[in-house]
Amino acid sequence: MAALLGIDLGAGSLKATLIDETGATLAEAAAPITTHNPKPGWSEQDPAEWWQALCTAVPQVLEKAGIAAGDIAAVGISAGAHIAVLEDAKGEVLRPAIMWNDQRSTAEAAELHERAGEMIIATGLNRANPTWTLCQLAWLQKHEPQVLARTERLYIAKDWLRSRLTADWTTDYSDALGALMSDVETRGWSPDICGLIGWDMATLPPVGAPEAIAGEVTEAAARATGLAAGTPVVIGSNDTTVELYGAGAIEAGQGAIKLATAGVVFLACDRPEVHPPVSCYPHIMPGLWYMASGINACATAHRWVRDTFFADLPKETAFAEMDRLAGTVAPGSDGLIFHPYLMGERAPHWDPKLRAAFIGLTLGHTRAHFARACYEGIAYALNDVLRTAKDLSGASFGDMRLLGGGARSATWRQIIADVTGLTVKVPANGDASFGAALVAGVGGGVFASPQAAVARCARILEENRPDAGRHATYARMFDLYDAARRGLTPVSHRLHAQQHESV
Template sequence: MLLLGIDIGTSSVKVSVVDSVTQVVIASAQYPEHESPIIALKTGWAEQSPDMWWQQTGQAISLCHKKGGYNPKDIAAIGIAYQMHGLVLVDKDHHVLRNSIIWCDSRAVEIGDKAFEDIGHETCLSHMLNSPGNFTASKLAWVKQNEPKIYDQVDKIMLPGDYIAMKLTGEITTSASAMSEGIFFDFQFNGLSKDIIEYFGFNDGLFPIVKPVFSSHGRVTADVAAALQLNTGIPVTYKAGDQPNNALSLNVLKPGEVAATAGTSGVIYGVSDQLAYDPQSRVNTFAHVNYANERKRLGVLLCINGTGSLYRWVKNTFAANLSYNEVNTLAATAPVGSDGLRILPFGNGAERMLNNKQVGAHIHNIHLNLHTPAHVYRAAQEGIACAFRYGLDIMRENGIDPTVIRAGRSNMFLSDVFTEAFVNATGVPIELYNNDGSIGAAIGAGIGAEIFASAAEAFSNIKAVAYIEPKPADTTAFEEVYQSWKKVLDEHLAQIDAKPVHS
């Protein structure tokens, strides 16, 4: 019996077909080969077309089929992972009304900050576990305020994964996990937040039916099945945001377990059984994939917008003709600390861990007679690792203090330079797995369809491929790098705080 996993990323859509018996990947593919565009009509804005995601999903599935090795008719269930916090709006005929305002868009920060003040810090944090910030609810409020003609046509609002499931099945559902990441969910009442809905003046009818993450979210329609060479009626049995799904793919389901990813954004994600929150909302708490009212499982999430996005810019600017592997090899030729070169990786929108400030990306201490492109490549990776350390220190303040972190051997973790910088900056060992979001979505589909008797069975054949631990001499050396990097960041934050506020 086969499982199909779909991962709707910012850069591309990836799909994998997994054998449910062995948990072995039979085939995988992604589309497009090059990174998808992000539409930025103004500074701080970020949009993508949901129709583009759907077209890319079909292309990726077709490419996967062409690789052979399986019969598409043997696929028994579908799971979906997706970029978090995006806003998709459709009318009563399921037509998209505007581009999706995606996760790294900053236009709604002021709206969210005002809601935080007006509703009250204590109410927001104790009930939603977060400030509204620039999450999905605030983005919907921005549309209501600035595009009223579009807002008046909205029949349903969705997260990106809800939209792809709708295209597959014709049905619109969501989950507590999805609503919590949008800051629409009240954890005290275990339902949609009346405070948010009433404050922004949203209609209750805008929200889809809320179902468990692991459940039937509809069945593939005949037309779609024919186009994708699948059987009519295959159930979509799992939908989750990319970070909860990454945690699932690494079997991070129990309190105290921690996952990380370093793709377009960088994330550390720890599971807790406490309705806890950061008083400044610098790290965020959402319902995990296995959240239930009677068994609280929360994901405490640190997000760094400028991670792979910075490294992509560095590669495209300084090494357009080289592969990432070649760039990583060159980075290893520069010394630890990059001979004093420091890079702040914050050029992809407002950073929540920096109180939603837009610090920007910066390169510091360039010595024209010393620094080479290799120094830039290493300094970028070290700067990202330092940002992870900065965020992990905030998580430690909030009770997440991992003894080991699990991650997929992909994206930035393909670089030995970055991986070693990460463990030596944070002081935490890391376990690497040959896993990714589409594989996790496929496994999730098997759990949701009850093909697996339990989550433990679903991960019975998945083993770590590497274990990297900090070395005392290296952590001492990297502590100096981190303190130097943090001094640069503190100076920029002070400059932002010193700027006059214009009304």
């Protein structure tokens, strides 16, 4: 029986998953990744650490599975979108990779939108904001022109990591679109958008299909990773694209909510739905697209609450205790509301100056309330995204797959169902490394088609249905959450200005 290896470069770790041709997990392994924040609002990673993490996780997953490297039929890699790696003529990385949640290019994004916003949206389907590579490159032109002068090749994160395995230089359309430098008509790079910042298109990689074979594992990469030389590696796609696909949302109207470092809302659709600031991407399934929009701090906020309010507990048990305590508190947390804007906010407000807040505190509140308010606040933020997507597109959301580490919490799952009013389903395998492995299986010939891979491998473990009474309670609480956000926005902006004046 053939094995398939999926590798996902996440914001906090790199994960390797081995599955068989029925979708059963043979083994998993992970290695941590460090994010650096050299200035407020900045977020960077060292690509060399990505490769080190891959060289750690892959031998571990092979050992855990107890299979020979030669049993792997194909490899797929995914990573976060928008993350560019710049190399010089010698193949040396020129600077740390700017992450998707970095906010430094706010001014450049605003200038690009004012100058050519309609063209960018019509051509690249999305609006310029600091998440997109185009805006980050515009910032680098102003502040680090010496780096761009030496740039010979631009990679997107998953492509750079794959190039360490195969020495190829290719991307897929979803990641080209994620750079906000592509053309929907040609499904390639856009001369018009690149021309806005004078970008040399010779530095941009060829574009191919996610399931296409990009190359084979080289002898050098085999020695570093334990993989067999000659193993096929597919081009792959970004994490959100393969997650939605691997979760089994392969028909228009099906969607997902991801509880990971960032919180993301997805909805599959049968045509491009262009409703900035909601993002639009091509699906793995031919002819399908999906809308996606995300909040900056999901698991990040969850972890911050753990480290701040549960620091006396061992980290390996603190999350479980948070979950238990959150389940002892009534919906609404007795009036305690959490805004999870610890890193500003992306969707739906696109305001890097927003600040997080707990409001409504009384002497009756305990840390159990803080735990539940954390879950509820993140659910409110995701509901804010859902509400905006519905208002902009008129789309109807059916049941939603729940992805990411947060999906393990029964309490959090039910809170999300009750806040949103939607049934949430938990896939047996709901992460990007699983989706990347399925894409590898299609390219490697293990599955006859993308549909066949999902039909054979994607399964639902359990579901949470919303309770009408709790949904009504949360509808009232969400109104207060939103009113408080609007009222506190001017205060957040003044605090931001004061902080930056003192830096």
